[in-house]
Amino acid sequence: MPAVRPAAQGPDPSVGDLLAAWLPGRRWFPGGHGVRAEPWLAVTFDDPAAAADVVVLLVRLVGGSLPGGRMVAQVPLVLGPPGDHGPGFIAVVRTAAGDVAVHDGAAHPAGWLTMLHAMGATGGRPDDALVAGGRVVAGEQSNTSVLLPGVPAPGGAGAILKVLRTVAPGPHPDVVVPQALTRAGWDGVPRFLGALEVETPPSVALRQAQEPPVETTTRFRQAQPAGGSTALAILSELVPDADDGFELACDHARRGESFAHLAADLGRVVAELHAVLRQAMPPGPPLDPEAFVAALRRRVATAVAEAPSLAPRAPQVADLLDDLHRRLPPLRLQTIHGDLHLGQALHGPSGWRLLDFEGEPQRPVAERGAPDLPLRDVAGMVRSFDYAAAVGGAPDRPGWRAEAAHAFLAGYRASAPPSGMDPPTADVVLRALVLDKALYEVVYETRQRPDWAHIPLAAVDRVLDRTR
Numbered sequence: 001m002p003a004v005r006p007a008a009q010g011p012d013p014s015v016g017d018l019l020a021a022w023l024p025g026r027r028w029f030p031g032g033h034g035v036r037a038e039p040w041l042a043v044t045f046d047d048p049a050a051a052a053d054v055v056v057l058l059v060r061l062v063g064g065s066l067p068g069g070r071m072v073a074q075v076p077l078v079l080g081p082p083g084d085h086g087p088g089f090i091a092v093v094r095t096a097a098g099d100v101a102v103h104d105g106a107a108h109p110a111g112w113l114t115m116l117h118a119m120g121a122t123g124g125r126p127d128d129a130l131v132a133g134g135r136v137v138a139g140e141q142s143n144t145s146v147l148l149p150g151v152p153a154p155g156g157a158g159a160i161l162k163v164l165r166t167v168a169p170g171p172h173p174d175v176v177v178p179q180a181l182t183r184a185g186w187d188g189v190p191r192f193l194g195a196l197e198v199e200t201p202p203s204v205a206l207r208q209a210q211e212p213p214v215e216t217t218t219r220f221r222q223a224q225p226a227g228g229s230t231a232l233a234i235l236s237e238l239v240p241d242a243d244d245g246f247e248l249a250c251d252h253a254r255r256g257e258s259f260a261h262l263a264a265d266l267g268r269v270v271a272e273l274h275a276v277l278r279q280a281m282p283p284g285p286p287l288d289p290e291a292f293v294a295a296l297r298r299r300v301a302t303a304v305a306e307a308p309s310l311a312p313r314a315p316q317v318a319d320l321l322d323d324l325h326r327r328l329p330p331l332r333l334q335t336i337h338g339d340l341h342l343g344q345a346l347h348g349p350s351g352w353r354l355l356d357f358e359g360e361p362q363r364p365v366a367e368r369g370a371p372d373l374p375l376r377d378v379a380g381m382v383r384s385f386d387y388a389a390a391v392g393g394a395p396d397r398p399g400w401r402a403e404a405a406h407a408f409l410a411g412y413r414a415s416a417p418p419s420g421m422d423p424p425t426a427d428v429v430l431r432a433l434v435l436d437k438a439l440y441e442v443v444y445e446t447r448q449r450p451d452w453a454h455i456p457l458a459a460v461d462r463v464l465d466r467t468r
C-alpha cells in the first residue's frame, strides 16, 4: 500500500533544487516565474516495474499570481540509475546515496503503470503491455494526459490517463461529474473508468493553507471520491479518430468554410449535458443575485489590474452589471461544465464528446465545480468561436464568428431545459457572461499567451459597444 511521508524524508534535497529550476518552465506550471515551489509531501508506491523508483511529490506553490495565492502541484518522478535517460528525462542529480537520473513520471511508462496499478486498473497484474505504445498528448494543457491504447476499455480503443498537475483535497469535479454522467448512461462524455485518490487526513487538509505539515500516513482509495481525499489522476475511455474541436473550427475558419452544422450539433449536445446534469447531480442552491454580481465585479477588478488598458471601459462594465443585477429573476443553480470552449470538445465518428470538467484553471480551486448558471457554458462556447475565427484567420472574421455562434445558440435553445428566464433577460445574462469570460481570458492570455490578449480585449469592446 502506498504511503505518504513528509517530503524531507522523500527524495534527496538535490531533487527539490532541480525541480525549483525545472517547474517554472512547464506549460502546466501555474503562475510563472514569481512562484516559489517547496516539496511538501511524498507519496510512495509498491513499484510494479521493479526497475524504477516511482515517487509522487506534492509541491507547495506560493505566489501572488496564483489563484488564492497558494496551490499544490503534483510532480510524479521516476528515479533511475544515472545512465538511464528514458522518456521524460530531466537531469542527473548527485544525492547522498549517489547519482540519480530524474524523470517526469507523467511522461514515463513506469510512472503510468504505477498509477494504473494503484488505482486498481491493472487487474492486480502490472503488465508492461498495458503501457506499451503510450504517449503524452502534445499541446498546451493544464495537466498531462497520456494516450494508452493497451489499457482495456469498453470501446476497445484504449484509455487516456490524465495526471492532474494542481491538486486539492475534496471531491474533484473532473472525477465527480464524468462519473455521474457515465453512470447516467449519457454518451456525450468519454466513459469514466476510474481515479487515483490519496486520502489526506483532515489535519493535512487544514494545514495546507498554513504552515508545513508533519503528517506521516495515509491510504489509497480506488475511484471513490469522498471528502478528505485528493484526486491525483483520472482514467477515461479513449475516443478514437476524433478531432479537437478548436483545431477543427480553426481549419474551417481558415478555409472560410461554414461551421454552422457542427456548431448547431454542439449546441444540442451542450443542452443535453445541462439536462442530464440536472438529473444526475444534486440540485444547486437558489441564485443569490447580490453574491453573483459581486463575483462578476471582482473579476472585472482583477482584469483591470492585469490589463490597465481596460480601465476606461470600467464604468460601462459597471452599468451592464447594474442592469444585470436589477433583472436577475429567482433561479436555481446547477452543476455545469464551468470552462467550456471548443478545445474541450472532441468530434469523432459518433459526434461530439465533452471533456475536462475541472473548471477554469485561474479560479481558486474551492470555487471550481460550484453550481452555476448553464448560460456560463453557453457564453464560453460563444467566445470560442471568436478565437477560432481569429486564430484560423477566417477571411470574413465577423461573419464566420456570428454564423457559428447563431447556429450554436439555435441548437442549444432547441434542446435546452427551461432556463426560468424570459428571452430578453436571458440575452442580458448571456451578454454579461460573455463579457465575464472575455475578461477572464484577458487575464489568462496576459499571463500565458500575451500575443493573443488582443482577441479577448477586442471582444470586451464589442460586447460594450454593440455597433461594432
Ligand SMILES: Nc1ncnc2c1ncn2[C@@H]1O[C@H](COP(=O)(O)OP(=O)(O)O)[C@@H](O)[C@H]1O
Pocket (backbone or CB within 6 Å): 137, 140, 141, 142, 143, 144, 145, 160, 162, 190, 236, 237, 238, 239, 240, 242, 244, 343, 344, 346, 355, 356, 358
Ligand atoms: N477521452 C479522450 N479521448 C481522446 N483524446 C482525449 C480524451 N480526453 C482528452 N483527450 C485529449 O487530451 C487533451 C487534453 O485533455 P483535457 O482533459 O482537456 O486536459 P487539460 O485539463 O490538461 O486541458 C484534449 O484536448 C484532447 O485532445
Ligand SMILES: O=P(O)(O)O[C@H]1O[C@H](CO)[C@@H](O[C@H]2O[C@H](CO)[C@@H](O)[C@H](O)[C@H]2O)[C@H](O)[C@H]1O
Pocket (backbone or CB within 6 Å): 140, 141, 142, 246, 339, 341, 342, 343, 356, 359, 360, 361, 362, 380, 383, 384, 385, 387, 388, 441, 444
Ligand atoms: O483548457 P484549459 O482548461 O486549460 O482552459 C484554459 O486554457 C484555454 C486555452 O488552452 C483557454 O481557452 C481560451 O483559448 C482557447 C483557444 O486556445 C479558446 O478556444 C477559448 O475560447 C479561450 O477561452 C481557457 O480560457 C483557459 O481556462
